[in-house]
Amino acid sequence: MRRRWALGVAAAAVLLAAVDTYVIVLALPSIMADVGVGLERLQAGTPIISGFLLGYIVVMPVLGRLSDTYGRRPLLLLCLTLFAAGSLVTASAHDLGSAVAGRALQGLGGGGLVPVTLALVADLWPPGSRGIPLGIVGGVQELGSVLGPLYGGALLAVSTWRTIFWLNLPLAAVLAAGILAPFGAGARVTARARRAEGHDAVGGALATAAVVAGILAIVAPDPLRDDATLGTLFAPIGPASLTPLSVAAVAASLGFCAWEVRAHGRRPTLVSLPALRDLARRGDWAGSALLSFALAAVVVVFASGDPSREVLSPNALWALPAAAAAAAGFVLRERSARAPLIAMGDFRARAAYGSMLTNVAAGAALIAALVDVPIFARTTAFTDSQLGAALVLLRFLIGIPLGAVLGGFALRRAGNRMVAAVGLMVAAASLLAMTRWTATTLTTPLVAGWLHAADFELVAGGLGFGLAIAPLNDAMLGAVRPAVHGLGSALVVVARMVGMVVGISVLTAVGLHAFYTSTASLPSAQILCPRTPLRCPAFDALVQRAVLDELHTVFLGAAAAAAAGAVLALTLLGGRSGRHAPHRDE
Structure with a gap:
């Protein structure tokens, strides 16, 4: 029963990400209008779609190996957190860059759910019995293409496009709660994952402070921003993005990193430094970077031009050769890497x-x-x-x-x-x-x-x-x-x-x-x-x-x-x- 619960929750998370892959097809004109991009510049708005797909593509081959190091449950939670954070950034976006960044972050989280869920199936079912659970994971992935546009159309009929992404937050929270429930004896728990279950109160407090301050700095709720006292936290200090809250978020993040380094070997920590070093040594980050660059360069070539004059932007003179070189480099890298993607x-x-x-x-x-x-x-x-x-x-x-x-x-x-x-x-x-x-x-x-x-x-x-x-x-x-x-x-x-x-x-x-x-x-x-x-x-x-x-x-x-x-x-x-x-x- 527990393994069915684990599969059900993980498959539901895959479905949420799959729906979000396709929900954008109806919301795109409304998003573009709200971030100041007219339909006559549709090519400039396509990175809102391709940004999500890029994140999805790049992370899928990586996260399975990460879950071998840290365990399935922590990686599922990480993916849901990234997906929720991207939803938050997208829902509160008021310019094209923020919308693209939010969608890319959603793609990073959503794309990682698929390989980790497939690895979870391998942990919970013996080789001869994996056909049905693997079929379920593949089925919900395809179901997203049908449900996504319908879900988006229904919400757009009664609300705005931002509601689509705001709703991802409680949905991700419910799924995270389900993932935190026991997965049963069959689920793989690595030694590093067991050590990570110790309590790190200071690290947790600093991480929470960084997340809360960062969220408030991004969303900037009107009741807080307009308050005579609390509004000073949102007042720009120089550039518009530099506010006391954003500074506090960065400071808390740096404090968290410093604490984790100092506490290593003395007390339980949220982050295992040996695991990070091992991951940096074994992970094929160069291959991931080459693949990301090749695809991003293609997007830039067609998204940054003026279609009234040409199909390719002037950047094509360097971007297309760079994309080809990166693609060739990726193939060569995968042939020689110790742990290739x-x-x-x-x-x-x-x-x-x-x-x-x-x-x-x-x-x-x-x-x-x-x-x-x-x-x-x-x-x-x-x-x-x-x-x-x-x-x-x-x-x-x-x-x-x-x-x-x-x-x-x-x-x-x-x-x-x-x-x-x-x-x-x-x-x-x-x-x-x-x-x-x-x-x-x-x-x-x-x-x-x-x-x-x-x-x-x-x-x-x-x-x-x-x-x-x-x-x-x-x-x-x-x-x-x-x-x-x-x-x-x-x-x-x-x-x-x-x-x-x-x-x-x-x-x-x-x-x-x-x-x-x-x-x-x-x-x-x-x-x-x-x-x-x-x-x-x-x-x-x-x-x-x-x-x-x-x-x-x-x-x-x-x-x-x-x-x-x-x-x-x-x-x-x-x-x-x-x-x-x-x-x-x-």
Whole structure:
């Protein structure tokens, strides 16, 4: 019973992070407006999405090894704390930098939950009994893509986008309380984790003071900030971010570090210095930094340009070569590191790297649908309804789990290669059909008054992406040793996230360039409506057409990405299900 409780709580934490991965797709326009970024600068707002995905990607391969050192429960609590802290920063953000930083912090916490939960399953279940619990963890990860936009749309219908992130705080607290409950005898508790359970009152007090002061400095509640006495704590000392509270938070943090160093070896401490030294020596931090830099450079190239003039920003002259060099350095580092993030030798099989490359292409196509279908709905049929746009996206999302189930059945008969390729070709055809959508597509019914032609294309697109899920995972699991099945499954997810980061950056920049190209030749509202230039339906219709041209460009690029994924699947994946394929070392 205790291990079921542990799995349930950890899986619920994974679901919370997965929902937060996709909740942003409807909230993005509102967030951008509140932090001072207009929709005409959509490419500048994409780091709000890609920042979360970057954090998710970078931390997933690292946290499993960290949990081997410190134990599963402490790392789950650390991940939830990071996720809650990121939610706090995001909810209180009033500028783009704060919103991106908050989302990146959320990604660091949320991404770590998956590998630690997979490791927890390995601790609590013997090798022959792990299939169902591992399936549960993978299932809730995929469920987040369906529930996230619906959850966000429902909250946006009754409140603001900030409520989404404020609610993460009590949810994370409840999950943390569940994690603190006993996990049972099967849960792994390392010697370092047992030593960490001693009491360090001074360290705890300093850490609490640093956290409380930091939170208050970030949130700056109006009742406290406007108080005649307490308001002095929020008064800037020079730069706007330098206040007595922020200084106190930094001082308490430094005091905590000094105390932990001084108390080491004399009394129980919250931080084990030998463990930190061991982690610094054994952890592949150089590999993590190279991967982070390579992906961040790609985001910068497309997010910092002026799409009215070019797709790539001037930074591309140095950022793209730097990204390529960092990616090459990452591969070389992983081949020589003593404890690499990814042991390249375990993933040399064609089906292993083929499943990852295919999922990169699928992720690039998927993120375009998740972000731009709601924007299309808000631009045309549901200009004043976030919930209406969410329900349009639901027609796409509902096909994903259905396709995943069908793909699981079909791969036994047709094999990984054919099922994944057919699924991605269906997705490509659906996205290609979206390039022909007009301003009335979502509101023009068929014979049945509630059914629209777009419904078939949306459901088919979701089914296509869903069909590819099981074959890609099965191809990976069949190509690697059982000892690295957990890492292999995580890397399939990481590959999709990488595709999402690159896809949202590239396709948004290309689409916005198409928008500005279309609007450059438009007559002004003063010419079309000289008497009422501020209310000019003719000009609004032309702008709407330009927005649709932008979205059509994005859908076309996404269709190309999905088609490329289908080609990769046909070329690189194995034929029949490889779940029981033999390995040389078995």
